[in-house]
Amino acid sequence: MNSRVHIEVPADSGFGPAHLPYCVFRPLGEAPRVGARLGDSIIDLAVALDDPMFAQPSLNAFMTQGPQCWREIRERVRVAADSELPATAVHSVRAVRLDLPVEIGDYVDFYASLDHATAMGRMLRPAGEPLLPNWRHLPVGYHGRAGTVVVSGTDIIRPQGQRRTDSGTPDFGPSRRLDIEAELGFIVGAGSELGRPIETDAFAEHVFGVALVNDWSARDIQAWEGQPLGPFLGKSFATTLSAWVTPLDALTEARIPLPPQHPEPLPYLRDDESWGLDIRVRIEWNGQLVSTPPFRRMYWSPAQMLAHMTVNGTSTRTGDLFASGTISGADRSERGSLMEMSWGGTEPIDLNGVQRTFLDDGDEVVITASAPAVGGGHLELGEVRGRIASA
Incomplete structure (x- = not known):
């Protein structure tokens, strides 16, 4: 029996x-x-x-x-x-x-946090406007590398590449400014046909669920190579995805109105019921809590990201992953990357009594998150965990 x-x-x-x-x-x-x-x-x-x-x-x-x-x-x-x-x-x-819970089709990473984009702009362009002219008009994104999406718990080998020296010429070696980006990923379940954009109100017909993401970044490699086409080797070496996929229907209690958007988006980005998600992220570095980024402050909604990603007629496939970009808030305690927390390395973080800026070999980062649950209580969105291995 x-x-x-x-x-x-x-x-x-x-x-x-x-x-x-x-x-x-x-x-x-x-x-x-x-x-x-x-x-x-x-x-x-x-x-x-x-x-x-x-x-x-x-x-x-x-x-x-x-x-x-x-x-x-x-x-x-x-x-x-x-x-x-x-x-x-x-x-x-x-x-x-x-x-890894899904066979990844394509991977797209966005830049949807106003707080993150503003902070990065102030660091990188201190004499200019923090936001580029297009930022409030569309969800900025880039096409990433699906083949290096790995499951939580996978060691991350420190990437190597060209780095700009003080003389202005590059050298080659392991990244000295290895960073994290705490993000939320959205997994496409039902794909779409080539030539048929997905409208904002059709989001739930295509997106199966969400999972935490750490989009590792080599800031020094990215800074040298990024002009004029954007991220390449500084981002493509690894992206960690949680082993747990939360169904979209489990997050109905977490839906909240979007922050105000000015100017009003173009028609294809509008939605009569635009919504964000009340998700609180936690970042631990070598066991110490260093930040609690709030997803509720994201400027662009998940539905707007998908609508923009497909508005040119691109198709989507089962297993496609698109991520929000770094989740950050207005305060230092809510920043979703070490670049922001340390203000480009100029304001070290006290980590267990040691002043730190970027990741050393052997460091471990664990990102977790929680959200309100239907019927009360809360949901835990699992974790993304990664330890840095030497190049």
């Missing part, structure tokens, strides 16, 4: 039945498959729902089914989570390996 178990979840858990984030996990000695987290357990969906669609090494086969299927499966998972499950369907989070 097969034994059955009921998963007990503390009332204050950030992984309660209102959340149920998805992941791809590997039990010891077994193949990867799709799971949903409840408390400190992972529910094997291929077993619990008796559905081979979840006996897959990524969420892509599920996501490509579209929003009606997403909602139906979420309800089935909720019912299963409230019931007794076959013991073979339940695994401890601590007893499995977590893999």
Whole structure:
């Protein structure tokens, strides 16, 4: 007779039945498959729902089914989570390996925080306007490198490249100004056709869920190479994605109005129900909390980012990832990068009694986040963790 178990979840858990984030996990000695987290357990969906669609090494086969299927499966998972499950369907989070949850198609990174863009502009162009003329008219972004998106917990090898010297000529070597960027990523589930832009009110028909992102940056390499075409080797070496994907439907309680936008955006960027997300991020550096960036202050909405990304007719694919850009607030305690926290290296951060600016080999950064949950309580959006390895 097969034994059955009921998963007990503390009332204050950030992984309660209102959340149920998805992941791809590997039990010891077994193949990867799709799971949903409840408390400190992972529910094997291929077993619990008796559905081979979840006996897959990524969420892509599920996501490509579209929003009606997403909602139906979420309800089935909720019912299963409230019931007794076959013991073979339940695994401890601590007893499995977590893999990259999606097979990444394309990766786009935005620059959607007014506070971050203003701070960077003041540092890089102290004698000029902090914002470039286009910034309030469109969500600025660039096309990143999908092949170097890695799952949380992957070591980050310090990148090498050209760095400008005091003489004005470059040398070559490991980055001396290695940085983080705390971001929120949005994962496309249902793709779109070439030549058909996605309107702002169609966002939920295409975006499956969200996950935390750390878009590592080599500031010295980026500063030398970035003109005139923008980021390249200073950004393409690694982007860390959380192992946990929070379904969009789990964040309905976190929706809030956008901050005012002036001037009014062009028609394709307007939305009768424009919304942001009340998500509070936490950044820990070698175990010390150094910042709590608020996503609620982001100037451009997720729907506006997707609308702008596709307005020229570009198609999207299942597994595409687009990220918000650095999440920052107005105060130093809310900045989402070390570049901002240390003001370009001129205002060191007290880290466990040592004055620091950028990342050293062996440093570990952990980014977490929380949001209000449907029915009260809160959601924990997992983590993105990375340790710096020498070049």
